[in-house]
Amino acid sequence: MSIISKDIQQAASILRTDDIVAIPTETVYGLAGNIYSETAIKKIFSTKLRPFFNPLIVHIPSVDDLPEIVSYIPDKAKLLAEAFWPGSMTLVLKKQAKIPDLITAKKDTVAVRVPNHPVTLALLEEIEFPLAAPSANPFGSISPTKPEHVEHYFKNDIKQVLDGGACMNGIESTIIGFEGDEPIVYRFGALALEVIEAVVGPVKVKTKDEISPEAPGMLERHYAPSTKTILTDDLEDVVENYSNKRIGILAFRNKLNREVSSQIILSETGNLEEAASRLYDALHQLDHENIDIIIAERLPNHGLGKSINDRLERATK
Ligand code: TXA
Ligand code: MG
CATH class of the missing domain: 3.90.870.10 (DHBP synthase)
Structure with missing residues (x-):
């Protein structure tokens, strides 16, 4: 019992x-x-x-x-x-x-x-x-x-x-x-x-x-932070376009080598299970910070990477 x-x-x-x-x-x-x-x-x-x-x-x-x-x-x-x-x-x-x-x-x-x-x-x-x-x-x-x-x-x-x-x-x-x-x-x-x-x-x-x-x-828009969110394959490149904004970065495994308001890494070892387990907590955190835009990095599109990319895509609509 x-x-x-x-x-x-x-x-x-x-x-x-x-x-x-x-x-x-x-x-x-x-x-x-x-x-x-x-x-x-x-x-x-x-x-x-x-x-x-x-x-x-x-x-x-x-x-x-x-x-x-x-x-x-x-x-x-x-x-x-x-x-x-x-x-x-x-x-x-x-x-x-x-x-x-x-x-x-x-x-x-x-x-x-x-x-x-x-x-x-x-x-x-x-x-x-x-x-x-x-x-x-x-x-x-x-x-x-x-x-x-x-x-x-x-x-x-x-x-x-x-x-x-x-x-x-x-x-x-x-x-x-x-x-x-x-x-x-x-x-x-x-x-x-x-x-x-x-x-x-x-x-x-x-x-x-x-x-x-x-x-x-x-539904197309779902799982969405209230802060404007975009998804990209190339963080470096996109961050350039928002140089006058307060940026929050959501990266897969590597820190972006540049000064931004906030950065969260999902898994330093590139583990997709770990990334999935941290995804929503990271979005909650970024959404409560004083930033103008969340720029998220697309993950490898296999295993749980597919599920994470699906959620991130819907968060950007
Ligand atoms: O992990 C989960 O599934 C969590 C935890 C709490 O169990 N629950 C969850 O529930 O994500 P919800 O309501 O946020 O998402 C349920 C999804 C909805 O997209 C709904 O349309 C779908 O399940 N669903 C429910 N009944 C269905 C049905 N008869 N045919 C097709 N889709 C259905
Ligand atoms: Mg739900």
């Missing part, structure tokens, strides 16, 4: 009274509520200022709970769930009839994952219902990877930020849907495409549908 901390007990009682709390996951902090409570789910949308057309991810404690949420599991979904759960992958599958329309934006599919964080897994085991949890940030802004990011956004709006420290992976889950029985990546994320393909073979990628976004994480 696991010992449940006071904080987890408090979160469980808040959730049982149709209210919401912020929860830690290994990707980003989420704003969580009981999927079967209309009051809680509406509160998630209103707190985030999130449009109702944008469906939520359902969080369950174990792969064994998947049949409660979805009505059909393709073989490759089973393989993926067994390989990567608990972990940073969300599957979009045909929903069970009882999953409320508010969760799925009236789609006949539902997004679901088993998060890999001991605090939230203990909470999910403790309560009697799955949790819907979008990232705990106002719609369109930078996702939170530390409890203080959530407090900065929502201190007065929610009763509890369940503290689980800094998020290990630091970037949202990779979202995988299905066309027939074939997997399709809807959103790049903390699980690299190459790692997924090692389990199920080549997968299609469909992350740019702007007219009817399958995953509105694909």
Whole structure:
């Protein structure tokens, strides 16, 4: 029997009274509520200022709970769930009839994952219902990877930020849907495409549908600081053009040899996992400094570099 901390007990009682709390996951902090409570789910949308057309991810404690949420599991979904759960992958599958329309934006599919964080897994085991949890940030802004990011956004709006420290992976889950029985990546994320393909073979990628976004994480402007942000392959060159501005640099591994207002290096050793885990915290930091422009360096476009570049591109729109 696991010992449940006071904080987890408090979160469980808040959730049982149709209210919401912020929860830690290994990707980003989420704003969580009981999927079967209309009051809680509406509160998630209103707190985030999130449009109702944008469906939520359902969080369950174990792969064994998947049949409660979805009505059909393709073989490759089973393989993926067994390989990567608990972990940073969300599957979009045909929903069970009882999953409320508010969760799925009236789609006949539902997004679901088993998060890999001991605090939230203990909470999910403790309560009697799955949790819907979008990232705990106002719609369109930078996702939170530390409890203080959530407090900065929502201190007065929610009763509890369940503290689980800094998020290990630091970037949202990779979202995988299905066309027939074939997997399709809807959103790049903390699980690299190459790692997924090692389990199920080549997968299609469909992350740019702007007219009817399958995953509105694909909306063009998203994950955005309030400071103007640009993305470049050549920091030296671009910085020249802004010599009269207060510049914040977000570099991959090397410091720019020049005086600017602020510089953050994502990984001195060029490690893409480390870069991903630091990305949002770096953007939060730069956004709170007194600068005119953030100039970010594009990362190598493989592994998690692809996911980081995706977020940086959306931050610049
Ligand atoms: O890592 C994560 O996934 C975090 C943590 C808290 O689990 N959650 C997260 O949630 O990033 P959110 O709401 O910020 O992003 C969820 C994405 C949205 O872009 C949404 O459109 C997509 O999941 N989604 C949800 N249900 C879907 C569905 N039925 N079909 C397609 N996309 C769906
Ligand atoms: Mg989000």
